[in-house]
Amino acid sequence: MAATRTIAPHDKLEDAAYAIVIRAIDAAAAKDGSLRKQLEEGIAGLGAGFAKAPESARVEALKRVESSAFFQNLRGQTLLVLYSTPMAYAHFGYEGEAFSKGGYLFRGFNDLRWLPDVPLADGGPVPA
Amino acid sequence: MARIEQSDGGAVVIIGSGAGGGTLAHELTRRGIKVVLLEAGQRQSLASFSQNPGEAFGQLTWLDPRTQSGDWDPVKSYPTLPAWICKTVGGTTVHWTGATPRIRPWEIRARSTYGDVPGASLIDWPISYAELKSYYQLAERRLLVTRRNGNPGMPASNNFKVMYAGAKKVGYKRVHTNYMAINTRPGDGRGFCIQQGFCVQGCKTGAKWSTLYTEIPRAEATGNLDLRSGCMATRIEHGDDGRVTGVVYRDSEGHEQRQKARVVCVAGNAIETPRLLLLSESAKFPHGLANSAGQVGRNYCHHINGFIWGTFNQPVRFWRGVVLGGIVEDETVNEPKRGFFGGYHLELVSLDLPTLPSVGLPYGWGRDFASIIDDYRNMAGMFINGEDFPQANNRITLDPKVKDANGLPVAHVHVDEHANDRAMRQHARTQGTRMYESIGAKRVVLSPTTPATHNMCTARMSANPSDGVANAHGQAHEVPNLFISDGSAFSTPGSANPTLTIVALALRQADYINRQMTARNL
Numbered sequence: 143m144a145a146t147r148t149i150a151p152h153d154k155l156e157d158a159a160y161a162i163v164i165r166a167i168d169a170a171a172a173k174d175g176s177l178r179k180q181l182e183e184g185i186a187g188l189g190a191g192f193a194k195a196p197e198s199a200r201v202e203a204l205k206r207v208e209s210s211a212f213f214q215n216l217r218g219q220t221l222l223v224l225y226s227t228p229m230a231y232a233h234f235g236y237e238g239e240a241f242s243k244g245g246y247l248f249r250g251f252n253d254l255r256w257l258p259d260v261p262l263a264d265g266g267p268v269p270a
Numbered sequence: 271m272a273r274i275e276q277s278d279g280g281a282v283v284i285i286g287s288g289a290g291g292g293t294l295a296h297e298l299t300r301r302g303i304k305v306v307l308l309e310a311g312q313r314q315s316l317a318s319f320s321q322n323p324g325e326a327f328g329q330l331t332w333l334d335p336r337t338q339s340g341d342w343d344p345v346k347s348y349p350t351l352p353a354w355i356c357k358t359v360g361g362t363t364v365h366w367t368g369a370t371p372r373i374r375p376w377e378i379r380a381r382s383t384y385g386d387v388p389g390a391s392l393i394d395w396p397i398s399y400a401e402l403k404s405y406y407q408l409a410e411r412r413l414l415v416t417r418r419n420g421n422p423g424m425p426a427s428n429n430f431k432v433m434y435a436g437a438k439k440v441g442y443k444r445v446h447t448n449y450m451a452i453n454t455r456p457g458d459g460r461g462f463c464i465q466q467g468f469c470v471q472g473c474k475t476g477a478k479w480s481t482l483y484t485e486i487p488r489a490e491a492t493g494n495l496d497l498r499s500g501c502m503a504t505r506i507e508h509g510d511d512g513r514v515t516g517v518v519y520r521d522s523e524g525h526e527q528r529q530k531a532r533v534v535c536v537a538g539n540a541i542e543t544p545r546l547l548l549l550s551e552s553a554k555f556p557h558g559l560a561n562s563a564g565q566v567g568r569n570y571c572h573h574i575n576g577f578i579w580g581t582f583n584q585p586v587r588f589w590r591g592v593v594l595g596g597i598v599e600d601e602t603v604n605e606p607k608r609g610f611f612g613g614y615h616l617e618l619v620s621l622d623l624p625t626l627p628s629v630g631l632p633y634g635w636g637r638d639f640a641s642i643i644d645d646y647r648n649m650a651g652m653f654i655n656g657e658d659f660p661q662a663n664n665r666i667t668l669d670p671k672v673k674d675a676n677g678l679p680v681a682h683v684h685v686d687e688h689a690n691d692r693a694m695r696q697h698a699r700t701q702g703t704r705m706y707e708s709i710g711a712k713r714v715v716l717s718p719t720t721p722a723t724h725n726m727c728t729a730r731m732s733a734n735p736s737d738g739v740a741n742a743h744g745q746a747h748e749v750p751n752l753f754i755s756d757g758s759a760f761s762t763p764g765s766a767n768p769t770l771t772i773v774a775l776a777l778r779q780a781d782y783i784n785r786q787m788t789a790r791n792l
């Protein structure tokens with residue numbers, strides 16, 4: 143948890159989202175022995191005090207292993223899973239798949255008002 | 271759909287069902303020619319496209335291993351993924367975002383226009399622009415490209431409004447919602463765009479042109495197409511006279527099969543196409559099929575690319591709306607006083623939340639990185655698409671160590687950037703940054719080069735057989751009944767997204783093959 147929060151620190155994003163990341167990593171490790179070994183060794187390498195250390199110290203510890211397969215894997219999995227969670231969608235305002243709702247054609251694809259509208263010649267008509 | 275016997279030596283065998291192969295299959299079958307279409311991937315449909323970005327990537331992408339080397343960014347940021355290509359019926363036209371600008375007249379005369387640039391292996395295309403243009407017009411009618419032939423333009427999205435305002439502020443004039451092979455109203459059996467922004471996941475309305483639901487079903491309806499999905503071509507065979515005679519492939523159960531052929535057309539996208547030719551080495555062609563000049567796999571081009579993200583103080587919600595619906599064409603000129611030859615487009619782009627952190631910002635983690643994602647709502651985006659320079663040593667080879675599931679050597683991609691490539695990218699980044707800053711961007715973030723989505727020139731057409739692999743019709747210089755039918759055949763990359771040109775060349779090649787078959791030259 144401390145490592146994933148250091149990689150993608152969004153203070154106001156709830157723990158539940160990060161918990162999903164950890165569950166996904168655990169599930170992958172349970173299926174793949176070499177991955178489990180890599181994770182266990184990698185986490186041990188961060189030191190016993192890592193989880194409780196202040197953020198600057200955690201960043202330093204992760205920087206030291208930044209090029210390792212362990213870190214690359216951890217970072218890749220964290221980003222992939224975290225930003226796919228419903229909590230992240232809600233937190234960042236992402237509305238996701240819209241096919242089931244008829245797309246954004248009538249739901250704000252062109253609702254930006256703080257800049258001028260584009261002349262029709264350079265854009266095109268909105269289908270009725 | 272037809273069933274063609276494996277022993278039937280009268281059929282044309284096409285390898286790959288994407289932009290090139292799918293189009294060619296339709297063009298030949300509608301003229302009454304029997305075609306076996308081998309496609310390594312599985313078949314999806316509008317209904318089966320996943321709307322979960324991670325799942326869609328797994329459903330459609332070519333994930334067989336490839337290796338790479340050189341000084342370009344993907345070696346570091348995506349070591350196992352030099353290129354982003356599909357492995358599915360319809361090929362990468364299932365993923366693509368539909369932008370269809372044309373290559374410019376001066377770009378197809380690259381060697382004449384740019385001169386003898388040290389380190390670059392530039393040549394001129396062996397085709398006149400007048401001829402290419404007539405096939406562009408046909409292709410644009412076929413794909414129902416917006417802003418051409420009286421078709422209306424894409425309506426402007428939020429993301430485009432930002433691009434447009436910035437472009438106008440810095441003085442650009444040719445800025446519009448791009449030429450798109452995406453319907454704004456129903457047409458040709460395709461639906462219309464509902465601006466949902468999942469073009470890369472597979473367009474569930476079918477508004478976006480893809481061979482999967484246009485050319486391929488039409489070819490099937492002729493009764494002349496035998497499409498075999500899950501079938502990976504592993505070798506092209508030839509006779510004593512050096513003409514090809516058939517294709518060896520693995521079927522979906524992994525069993526080796528052999529299809530006889532009158533003509534073989536390779537359209538596996540510009541990494542797999544040269545790989546297959548190299549895998550087809552023999553006593554007669556010890557360095558690979560059609561490779562006596564040593565040109566197969568060389569001159570690999572992939573376009574100068576990279577994302578430019580701007581964050582603002584107010585919402586943009588750039589995920590709403592068609593992904594690539596915007597273009598700045600003002601820098602698509604050859605003005606060496608900018609410090610480089612050739613030109614580039616700036617095109618609109620957005621990425622969904624799950625994809626942005628890993629594809630759009632690939633080195634990131636930590637506070638600074640997180641603060642960019644915190645502004646996801648207020649983000650606008652564009653993408654650089656520029657002409658890169660072919661170099662003889664930027665090439666596809668067979669990896670000496672790594673093998674695929676069939677035990678065959680995988681493709682190894684080597685790319686060192688040319689100084690011209692770097693200078694162009696720097697210019698594009700500066701201009702994109704100016705555009706966003708001119709309208710009050712809080713911050714502009716640049717991405718490194720991403721895995722190549724455009725792959726070209728690895729079996730190029732050349733007037734002189736020692737400079738390339740194929741003649742002006744994509745017909746191998748050395749093997750008259752072997753054709754290159756995808757972006758591999760480009761003589762140079764130009765600055766345009768490649769698919770419209772791939773389709774135009776496939777339409778042209780179909781005319782040629784048909785004429786040659788009728789005349790019994792094939």
Ligand SMILES: Cc1cc2nc3c(=O)[nH]c(=O)nc-3n(C[C@H](O)[C@H](O)[C@H](O)COP(=O)(O)OP(=O)(O)OC[C@H]3O[C@@H](n4cnc5c(N)ncnc54)[C@H](O)[C@@H]3O)c2cc1C
Nearest residue numbers: 286288289290310357361362367368369503538756767769
């Ligand atoms: C995300 C993304 C966005 C894009 N957006 C645009 C855009 O806006 N505009 C544009 O012009 N282009 C775009 N492109 C590029 C465009 O998709 C490609 O240029 C085009 O599809 C290439 O056509 P092709 O026929 O060469 O190969 P593909 O369409 O890639 O088809 C090749 C097919 O061959 C199959 N194959 C390969 N080897 C074998 C074998 N040995 N045996 C059997 N089958 C084999 C593959 O599985 C694949 O299905 C985009 C690409 C990506 C990834």
Ligand code: SF4
Nearest residue numbers: 463464466467469473
């Ligand atoms: S935005 Fe338009 S083209 Fe893209 S997936 Fe949606 S309907 Fe298809």
